[in-house]
Amino acid sequence: SLDADPGYEVRQAAAQELGKYVREAGVVSALAACLKKEKEPSVRYACALSMALSDTPASVDALEAAAGDVDPNLRRQAASSLRRHTSVKAKATLRRLERDQDGSVRKMAGGKN
Numbered sequence: 001s002l003d004a005d006p007g008y009e010v011r012q013a014a015a016q017e018l019g020k021y022v023r024e025a026g027v028v029s030a031l032a033a034c035l036k037k038e039k040e041p042s043v044r045y046a047c048a049l050s051m052a053l054s055d056t057p058a059s060v061d062a063l064e065a066a067a068g069d070v071d072p073n074l075r076r077q078a079a080s081s082l083r084r085h086t087s088v089k090a091k092a093t094l095r096r097l098e099r100d101q102d103g104s105v106r107k108m109a110g111g112k113n
Contacts, residue, residue: 002030008040015043019050028054032062045077052081060085064093072102079108 001014015034021027028051035047048066051059063085066078079097082090097109 002034008043011038011040011043012046015046015050019053022050022054022059025056025058028056028058028062032058035062035066041071041073044071044074048074048077048081052084055085055087055090057087057089060087060090060093064089067093067097072100072105075100075102075105076108079105083108083110 001010002018003011005011005014011034015031018027018031022031031047031050035044035051038044038047044066048063051063060082063078063082066074067082069075069078075097079094082094082097094109098106100106100109
């Protein structure tokens with residue numbers, strides 16, 4: 001459903017549901033791939049949110065890429081998700097987001113509004 005369903009609501013629900021299974025590498029890979037290629041913002045946000053619960057290099061890489069997206073809402077969700085991660089790379093990405101052009105992204109990353 002995450003990859004093929006024509007209804008974005010179904011893909012969004014699938015991304016949210018997969019958050020329960022992010023300890024499985026295949027799930028993180030599917031969420032990361034969807035985050036990268038999906039056009040519907042709400043589905044992308046759901047993918048980033050689900051990856052908050054997976055403190056793995058693959059999820060940090062996907063969230064780091066999302067942190068560079070043109071959509072400030074996705075950057076903010078990436079920051080929120082990365083706050084739950086413990087790696088040096090996640091912390092470095094959050095420090096970068098603390099200097100984001102969007103105040104809500106800076107605030108979520110832990111910087112000043």
